[in-house]
Amino acid sequence: MTKFIDKWWVFGLFASGFIVFVPPGLQAQSTHVVKVGESIQASIDQALPGDTIFISEGEYFEKEIIIQKPLIVIGSNFPKIDGMNSGDIFLIAADSVRIEGLELINTGYATQNDNAAVKVFDSRYLKVVNNRIINTFFGIHISNSENMVILDNFLEAFETRSHRTGNGIHLWKSDTALISGNYIKGHRDGIYLEFVTMTENRNNKVEYNHRYGLHFMFSHDNSYYHNLFRSNEAGVAVMYTRNVIMKYNIFEKSLGSGSYGVLLKDISNSVMKYNIIRDNTIGIYMDGSNNNEISYNEFRRNGWGIKLLASNDGNHLSGNNFIGNTFDISTNGRLVTNTLEGNFWDKYEGYDLDRDGYGDVPYRPISLYSTIVERIPSAIILWRSFMVTMMDRAERIVPAITPENMKDTKPKMRPNDINFKSE
Amino acid sequence: MLKLLKYSLYNILRTRFALLYTLFLLMATLGIYSLDYDLSRVGLSLLNVVLLVVPLVCIIFATVHFYNSYEFMELMLAQPINRMTVFLSQILAVGLSLCLAFLIGAGLPMLIYGADSSLFYLLLVGVLLSLVFTGLAFLASVMTRDKARAIGITLLFWVYFSLIYDGLVIYLIYVFYDYPLEGATLAMVMLNPVDLARVIMLMQMDVSALMGFTGAFFQSFFGSAQGLLVSFSVLLIWILLPVWAAARVFKKKDL
Numbered sequence: 001m002t003k004f005i006d007k008w009w010v011f012g013l014f015a016s017g018f019i020v021f022v023p024p025g026l027q028a029q030s031t032h033v034v035k036v037g038e039s040i041q042a043s044i045d046q047a048l049p050g051d052t053i054f055i056s057e058g059e060y061f062e063k064e065i066i067i068q069k070p071l072i073v074i075g076s077n078f079p080k081i082d083g084m085n086s087g088d089i090f091l092i093a094a095d096s097v098r099i100e101g102l103e104l105i106n107t108g109y110a111t112q113n114d115n116a117a118v119k120v121f122d123s124r125y126l127k128v129v130n131n132r133i134i135n136t137f138f139g140i141h142i143s144n145s146e147n148m149v150i151l152d153n154f155l156e157a158f159e160t161r162s163h164r165t166g167n168g169i170h171l172w173k174s175d176t177a178l179i180s181g182n183y184i185k186g187h188r189d190g191i192y193l194e195f196v197t198m199t200e201n202r203n204n205k206v207e208y209n210h211r212y213g214l215h216f217m218f219s220h221d222n223s224y225y226h227n228l229f230r231s232n233e234a235g236v237a238v239m240y241t242r243n244v245i246m247k248y249n250i251f252e253k254s255l256g257s258g259s260y261g262v263l264l265k266d267i268s269n270s271v272m273k274y275n276i277i278r279d280n281t282i283g284i285y286m287d288g289s290n291n292n293e294i295s296y297n298e299f300r301r302n303g304w305g306i307k308l309l310a311s312n313d314g315n316h317l318s319g320n321n322f323i324g325n326t327f328d329i330s331t332n333g334r335l336v337t338n339t340l341e342g343n344f345w346d347k348y349e350g351y352d353l354d355r356d357g358y359g360d361v362p363y364r365p366i367s368l369y370s371t372i373v374e375r376i377p378s379a380i381i382l383w384r385s386f387m388v389t390m391m392d393r394a395e396r397i398v399p400a401i402t403p404e405n406m407k408d409t410k411p412k413m414r415p416n417d418i419n420f421k422s423e
Numbered sequence: 424m425l426k427l428l429k430y431s432l433y434n435i436l437r438t439r440f441a442l443l444y445t446l447f448l449l450m451a452t453l454g455i456y457s458l459d460y461d462l463s464r465v466g467l468s469l470l471n472v473v474l475l476v477v478p479l480v481c482i483i484f485a486t487v488h489f490y491n492s493y494e495f496m497e498l499m500l501a502q503p504i505n506r507m508t509v510f511l512s513q514i515l516a517v518g519l520s521l522c523l524a525f526l527i528g529a530g531l532p533m534l535i536y537g538a539d540s541s542l543f544y545l546l547l548v549g550v551l552l553s554l555v556f557t558g559l560a561f562l563a564s565v566m567t568r569d570k571a572r573a574i575g576i577t578l579l580f581w582v583y584f585s586l587i588y589d590g591l592v593i594y595l596i597y598v599f600y601d602y603p604l605e606g607a608t609l610a611m612v613m614l615n616p617v618d619l620a621r622v623i624m625l626m627q628m629d630v631s632a633l634m635g636f637t638g639a640f641f642q643s644f645f646g647s648a649q650g651l652l653v654s655f656s657v658l659l660i661w662i663l664l665p666v667w668a669a670a671r672v673f674k675k676k677d678l
Contacts, residue, residue, distance in 0.1 A: 303631040323461060378605060383632075384470065386471075
């Protein structure tokens with residue numbers, strides 16, 4: 001037995017001696033430096049798997065750079081790689097590729113191909129870190145891949161015609177990714193996930209995109225923490241998904257008739273907590289969503305806090321603060337199978353005789369006038385007139401048109417103390 | 424004119440009603456500030472005061488004042504003084520004192536507790552509404568000799584503008600809701616100073632809701648600098664028109 005181990009030891013020594021004495025350039029892990037005027041593709045072709053390509057500062061005009069082996073591509077002081085408005089810039093189909101510190105500008109635009117600054121197929125262990133991706137059709141486009149890290153990238157597109165914009169970070173049929181610290185502006189969807197599972201999205205700032213800030217479909221078991229979605233044309237839309245966790249996010253300034261702070265369409269078994277949803281026309285629009293927990297969020301100054309359609313079932317709203325919304329909740333039917341409990345409503349006018357912190361009479365968050373406005377949008381012009389206020393008040397006392405069961409049986413007297421920072 | 428204005432103001436001060444009104448507004452605003460934790464909530468509660476209480480107080484006070492100073496006016500008109508001067512000094516005195524009362528009553532707490540832009544709009548709108556209803560009160564007063572009847576007419580004005588008109592608008596919107604109503608409702612809003620004031624405030628407080636499908640139409644009108652200019656101009660017309668009409672009647676009136 002000991003003899004056997006000795007043998008291996010000798011072999012190891014022999015092998016390491018062999019590596020030391022091979023001439024540089026053929027080494028297993030070497031560094032290649034690309035200077036201005038040289039071809040990045042050529043040096044990638046020369047490199048061996050696991051090598052590092054170091055791109056010097058300067059301007060490069062190159063597109064369709066293909067990487068088919070594990071490589072690390074690092075830029076020094078953001079070298080500018082210009083795709084000359086056609087095709088993709090990086091095409092990656094290999095495991096363990098790392099793209100870092102580059103400025104990638106001007107990809108092509110095509111309706112058939114989703115041209116992107118970094119386009120990835122069938123890869124694992126990809127890292128895209130700290131790049132500037134500017135004026136591209138798609139930013140980072142990933143399909144059929146696993147275990148990715150997309151970290152601290154800055155993506156901005158300037159296209160104003162919305163049909164010619166692509167998504168910032170686009171993942172399709174992938175599994176396990178960390179998407180964190182990215183800034184995305186001016187794209188179609190900021191972050192787009194389809195058939196993507198087990199991703200974690202953190203600290204991204206997504207604003208002024210032409211469609212949704214965040215858009216995912218059929219993407220189960222994903223989580224979203226501390227992201228900011230602001231002033232995207234249509235807010236945030238998430239669809240046909242289960243087991244979503246959304247915490248500590250801010251959804252703000254989605255203004256317009258088709259804009260939603262958050263659109264939850266067919267979302268189930270998900271959790272939304274500690275989010276701030278403010279200054280949207282519609283804070284949350286829920287349709288066909290089941291068994292979700294929406295608690296400890298703040299709804300502030302929205303036109304409608306929540307539009308809770310009758311197609312939703314078994315959702316639980318508790319501990320939220322509704323402050324300064326024009327209408328807190330509206331719905332479209334009389335059947336209510338969702339529960340409200342322990343929320344704070346600034347329009348609540350009840351009392352708390354037993355001093356337990358909860359109002360003694362239930363609060364009905366649906367105003368009669370919001371149902372009228374739903375049917376006749378022009379009627380909004382009479383909101384806050386004496387007449388309308390009287391109608392609303394009468395309806396709250398004796399509900400005739402609004403659903404009788406839509407009520408918070410334990411409305412809080414004071415705003416819930418919510419910590420929006422931790423975790 | 425200035426001398427007359429001075430005496431009229433002195434008269435108003437002596438009745439102490441203006442002082443009481445100031446005190447009432449002060450207490451109300453202070454109360455609202457101490458009850459509500461949020462500036463937007465303060466604005467909302469104050470809006471109700473501005474839309475309901477201010478017009479009512481203004482219209483009744485101005486009417487009562489007109490009849491109380493009837494003899495004073497008769498005496499003045501016996502002197503070689505222009506009729507217009509007498510009339511304008513009266514209306515100015517009432518308007519000035521009511522505006523001042525409102526500005527102090529509602530504005531002082533804002534200075535103490537802080538305010539945002541929507542509250543400044545509220546102050547402006549309140550002042551304008553005070554003037555509108557002072558004008559309407561004078562119009563009602565010059566139309567009849569009987570004080571009770573004049574108060575009746577002024578109350579009718581108030582009920583009409585604050586209640587009945589909105590009911591009519593709701594009814595019309597309900598009946599014609601298949602048609603595009605944006606332009607029509609806009610016109611209807613312009614025809615009622617209380618509604619106009621309310622909508623100006625709505626643009627400040629419920630912007631998010633107004634960005635919806637139809638609301639966007641109103642928002643694009645009232646939200647723009649042009650729209651604001653138009654709506655404030657219309658409010659000014661609402662001040663000048665009744666005053667002008669009242670002045671015309673007063674000129675030929677046998678007191």
